[in-house]
Amino acid sequence: MRKLLGASIPILAALVAFLFGALMLIALGASPWEGLRALGSGAFGSSDRIVATLIKATPLILVGAGISIAFRTSVVNIGGEGQIVAGALLSTMVALAIPDLPRVLLIPIVLVAGLVGGAIAGAIPGALKAYASVNEILSTIMLNIIILQFMNFLLRGPLIDPLEVEAGTRIPQTERLSDNAALPALPGSRLHLGVAIAILAAVAAWLMLWRTPLGFRLRAVGHSPAAARSAGIKVERHVTYALAISGSLSGLAGAILVFGSESQRMVTDGSTAGFTGSAGFNGIVTALFGGLHPLWTIPSAILFGGLLTGATNLQRVLQVPAALAVALNGIVVVFVVSSNRVRARLDALMESRDEMNSSDRSAEPDKMSEPEPDTFFEEVKPA
Amino acid sequence: MSQFFTLSVIVSVVASGIRLATPYLLASLGETIGQRSGVLNLGVDGTMVLAAFAAYYTALKLDNLWLAVFVAFLVGLLIGVIYALITVSLHAAQGISGIGIFLFGLGFSDLLFQVWVGTPLPIPSKLPPLGIPGLSSIPQLGDALFRHNLMTYGAFLLVPVVIFLLQKTTFGMNVRAVGENPQAADSLGVSVERTRVVAILLGSSAAGLAGAALVLQGGIFQANLTNGLGFIAVAIVYFGAWRPLGAMAGSLLYGVVNAIVLQLKAQGTIPRSASDLAAMAPAVITILALVFLAGRVKAPAALTKPFTRH
Amino acid sequence: MARLVINIEYMGENTMNTKHRTWFRLLALLFSFGLVAAACGGSDADDGGADAGEATETTAAADDEAMSDEEMAAMDEEEMADDGAMSDEEMAAMDGPLRIAVVAPSSKDDLAFSQSMVDAIDALDREIDLQITDGTFVVEDAAAAVRGYAEDGVDVIVAHGTQYGGSLAEIAPDFPDTTFIWGTAADTLGLDNVFAYYPAADQGGYVNGILAAGLSTSGKIGVVGPIEAGDAVAYIVGFQNGAESKGAEVSVVYTGSFGDVALAAETATAHLANGADVLTGTAQMVVGAVGVANDAGVPWFGTQANQTSLAPDIVVASQVYHWEVVLEEMLALRDSGTIGGQAFEVNLANGGLVIEYNDAFDLPDDLRAEADAAVAGIIDGSISTGA
Structure with missing residues (x-):
């Protein structure tokens, strides 16, 4: 009974959040049921739509898995946007440099280039944090800005499609990249290899975290840097690793965004979101929703990917601004996160009632109290 | 091409930098108070953009700028109430809750704008720059420093006010105490929850004012008006080492570097091909400054830790 | 020296016990299922009132909301069967209103690029059922919307953004009976069902430049641009050449952003500090710059749409796109x-580009005459805009 009640609280919270969405739809003069239907059919209504959702979920899986690794090492990575772009840029440059390599070679090479590009973009704030005590929240935000301008510079200058210069239109985009680098798709569908790669990468991230010595050390650093240090773990180096690995997964997402896209090229509208679709950001929400577990980010990403593709359909069918979905995402996050305490309180209440009803006093009174929250800042003595 | 170092150009750059710094300053001052009490609010950007819309809509429909500022303040306060409820009373994780608030503000302001306004019409009147009698007639310096609108003056006047509030008042001592050691503060009879709630409300209303400043300076609203400005404001709090003066220094640095880059572009000193690279300058300089500053400052010890009485 | 190690508070191992996590995961799954269920529910409810949103549809096969795989397959066969000159369905569709969809990168009311297309379609002299997806600055989202409209059986789909071209090249061949209109672009991607359109924005820019030079007393003119691309470049190049032909000095700043209003405003301020006394600019963030021009009382020249309403006192003239001419x-x-295969240019000659003057601005008659002469010169080819 208590379990059932406990389970229903976050779900209830989410439902309340959706109720808000429904109210907004009513305020906009649309039927909420129609809205839900448009959202649902837009996300999962046909095989094409499901494919679109999976493609939308792909970068979220990768970024989410990367964020999970960083957060479990107690490193905040808000630099997903920049890392995606960095990976995309490096893989694009590689594809431009060696376009004639056979597919079996070129595809892995551009994907690795994406990994490397993202890893560099992640390692910089990682190293700054580890060796220069620069707060990574700040440096990753700043790095997003820097990488964005670097992308604009490259796509407007050195990497611009020569045809754009010739025609005088100067759209900041690369030429169509080598078909040998295009991710193979199922015949008759847009479902490309990137989706499978993302899922495999999430599994690899999980294996790395829980089945390898490196993963153990990362988690040890995340759990208590001081304890990790006294156990002989090089904390600085592992903080750098964590952000580099996290960045590399985002960078891989960037490469997949380029070589799995319909246009098979990089194009900028002057913002990172124009290229990434804010995946670097939504990936954080995805990861947290998946409980910072790389495997659970997969369904979590499919859910958020579905919300995003569904919202486009909502706008198309009901002419409701897609901004509704962004607002709704926020409300869902707020409600679900807040429900934690309500559930704990309810548990405590049930506990005390149980205690009153039963004569068994041996039950540990503190068992249901709040779990000790994690520390944000922890002072660590230098080695 | 004219030179950068003519007096009138420098005056213009300083004035421009101060204007650009105003919203950063308001938001980062507020966030400084919140973080000193141990609460991180990553939702600043969302609060700002929603308050900016409220200010814009009020100014557009009623042409009353002070009412617009007040409405933005109220929106900030309201979001503050929600955020306090979530993070203090319900103990929700602060990082993610802030992102929820950010997404909500971003989406909801865009939604309301599209449904209620649509066409980005400028507001009928903006806040006029006011010369401070006496000071504004000082040659050059007067134009650079003492010919701004009231929101800008207000933002800079808030710096000593916040310093006083944090250092000299009982409330300020409570804020610092609950941010460093909530258990000890609690045992001394300070209400951790109430102190944090008030700090959050102050911070969030300041973010609301920052949104109003943005709109009343630019005179216009569009989706995602803040463009990540709120996140930079949070970064400035770290940069400013959780001190009001530091927040002011960070905001000014960001604003003035931006203004210098624009001026150099306008003069053609920075070639157009390097225009994007130059736009990196404020971010690069902030990181460099941080490398020099880091390690010398310490964050509030209880930052992001919800308080549970033992 | 103490070293700070930062730790985010997360819903992970330390903050959340195993039970918490499990519920979150279940919740994530439940949501997914919920959406799937809603999707499936949708296909069952076709006869219900829930179809109001699609009531305007005129083609029978178009109702593919929540269409099952079999239905999709059936439709594919149908399409293949129809692959020919003109199907019955299309003939029938011609009797009803023409179904047009627009996918545009910014808001449909942006007083600039996106609005110019929506206004143009509204100005068309025929019965039209118009659907709009705006604000799709993410190319892949725009591609999804275009594909969605095509699957819905919309007759004509306008992909209003050069950056959509790469995706359109993949989508258009899948819907050979649908007309795609793409711009701004000078080529049709080599496809038979794609029309392209592009503005000779340099022409209006040149005329604006001549006017600006005539109004400037300092001989310095400032330009506020977004990022150096697209028709912004054409306009600015034309403007620069026009102004320089009259001996004015033009300073061009690209702020690097389409969205940063404050930065655009401060760019205008920087221009003024440098002695510029006439300003122009392009893209949606210029509203900030227009405000600065308005406060300083310096003349402003607009492009893409008529910007007079932004600042009725200082806007001199705007180059306005009238896409309806080529549509x-x-x-x-x-x-x-x-149904496609040709590219169209809007220019001063065919009336697709119009210099719209603000009557409230007191423009000297001789200057106006000079501008009119420039328009005539560009039309007859005696003036080259240099772009």
């Missing part, structure tokens, strides 16, 4: 069976 031609071609 009419495209739709006429479509009626006669040619």
